[in-house]
Amino acid sequence: MRRLILLIAWLACIACAKDFLLMENPAQVADPGFEVAYAQVPAVSLSVVGVGGEFGWGRSGDYDRYRLAFSGSYLEMDSLYRQVYSEWDFSVASLSKDCVGFVAGVGYGLSIDWVPKGNDFAGESWTSNRYKAGVTLVRSPLSLSAMLSLLNHDSYFEFDYALALRFEGSRIGAFVEFDGKSLNVGDYLKFEHFAIYSVYRFPDFAMSVSIVFSIGNWNFSGAYGNAGSLWDWFGFSISKSIRKKTIL
Numbered sequence: 001m002r003r004l005i006l007l008i009a010w011l012a013c014i015a016c017a018k019d020f021l022l023m024e025n026p027a028q029v030a031d032p033g034f035e036v037a038y039a040q041v042p043a044v045s046l047s048v049v050g051v052g053g054e055f056g057w058g059r060s061g062d063y064d065r066y067r068l069a070f071s072g073s074y075l076e077m078d079s080l081y082r083q084v085y086s087e088w089d090f091s092v093a094s095l096s097k098d099c100v101g102f103v104a105g106v107g108y109g110l111s112i113d114w115v116p117k118g119n120d121f122a123g124e125s126w127t128s129n130r131y132k133a134g135v136t137l138v139r140s141p142l143s144l145s146a147m148l149s150l151l152n153h154d155s156y157f158e159f160d161y162a163l164a165l166r167f168e169g170s171r172i173g174a175f176v177e178f179d180g181k182s183l184n185v186g187d188y189l190k191f192e193h194f195a196i197y198s199v200y201r202f203p204d205f206a207m208s209v210s211i212v213f214s215i216g217n218w219n220f221s222g223a224y225g226n227a228g229s230l231w232d233w234f235g236f237s238i239s240k241s242i243r244k245k246t247i248l
Contacts (some may be wrong), residue, residue, distance in 0.1 A: 023150035025147040025162065026089035026105035027134035030056025030243035033217075041236030045078040055242070067091045067105070068206075085111045099140030107132035129151035141169050186245070208233075217241045 017176030028158040034053035040046065054066025069129045109124035109132070114125035134147035142165070149160040164177040174187040186199035197210040208225035226232050 006085075023135065024089075025134040025145050025164070026069075026107035026132050027066060027091050027103045027136040027145060027147070028069075028089075028094050028105065028137075029095075029103055030054060030064040030091075032056055032064075033240050034242075035237055035239035037235060038236035039223075039233055041233040043232070046075070048073055048075040050074075054089075054175060061097060061100075063095055065093055067093070079116060081113070082116055083111060085109060089132075093245045095138060101138055103136040103138065105134050105136075107134075126153060141167055144167070220237060 006203075007200035021053070022173045032055045035051070037050045037052075038109055039048050050071065050073035051194075052069070054069035056067045067090065070087070071089075071147055072084070072237040073083075075083040075085070087107055087109035089107040093101065093103040095101035095103075109130035111128045113124070115123065115128070117123075128154045129197070130153070131150045132147060134145060134202050135169070136143050145162075147162045151158040151160070156248035160179060162177060162179040165173040166173055167173055171190050172188065173190075175185070177186075182204065183202045184199060185202075186197065188197045189193055190203060191213050195212045195214070198208070198211065200207045204227075206225065206227040209221055210221050210223040212221040213222075217240050220236075221239075222234075222236045224232070224234050228235040
C-alpha cells in the first residue's frame with residue numbers, strides 16, 4: 001500500500017510545480033522575500049499548500065554572499081495520503097563585479113508521511129530525509145548548475161542528480177534541465193507589470209503555463225498544467241520581494 005501511495009503522490013507531484021521543491025538546487029544567489037502557494041489536481045482529489053522564504057546577508061556589491069532559505073508544504077490526497085515536507089537551504093556566493101563566479105550550497109529536507117484515519121491502512125506512517133549539495137557556475141546572464149541528492153528512509157537509499165543550463169535576461173529567459181529521467185525545457189517573457197512562464201517535460205509529456213502580475217514588490221500568479229493522459233492541475237501563488245534582485 002505504501003509503495004502505491006508514494007507512486008501516486010510522486011506522479012501528482014510531477015504534474016504540479018517543481019516536484020514540490022524536492023529537486024530544487026540549493027546553490028542560488030539570495031533573492032530575499034517570501035511566498036505562499038496553492039495547487040490542486042482535481043482528478044485525484046490532491047491539493048498542496050506551500051510557504052517559503054529566504055534572506056541574505058554579507059552584502060558585496062549587487063549581491064549577498066550568504067543565503068538562507070526555508071520552505072514547507074502540506075499535501076493531501078483524498079482519504080489515502082498526507083505529507084508534510086520542510087526544507088532548509090544554505091549557500092555561499094563568490095562573484096566579481098561583472099557577475100562572474102560560482103555559488104555553492106547544501107540543503108536538508110524532512111518528509112513526514114502518513115495514512116489518515118478512515119481506511120484500512122490508517123495509522124501507518126513513515127519519515128524520510130533528503131540531503132542535497134549543489135554548485136552553480138555564473139557568467140551573467142548564463143549559469144550552469146549541478147546538484148546531487150540523497151533520499152534516505154530506514155535502510156533505503158536513493159541517489160538523484162540534476163544538471164541545468166539557464167539564460168536569465170531582463171526581458172527574456174530560458175533553461176534546460178536534465179535529471180537522468182526527464183528533460184525539462186522552459187522560458188519566460190517579461191513586460192513591465194506582468195510575465196509569462198512556460199515549462200515542458202519530456203519524454204513523459206507534461207507542461208505548465210504561468211502568468212504573473214507585478215505591483216511594486218508584490219507578485220500574483222496563476223498557473224495551469226497538463227500531464228498528458230494523466231490529469232490537469234492548477235495553482236496560484238502570492239510572493240513579495242524584500243529587495244530587488246539585480247543578478248541571477
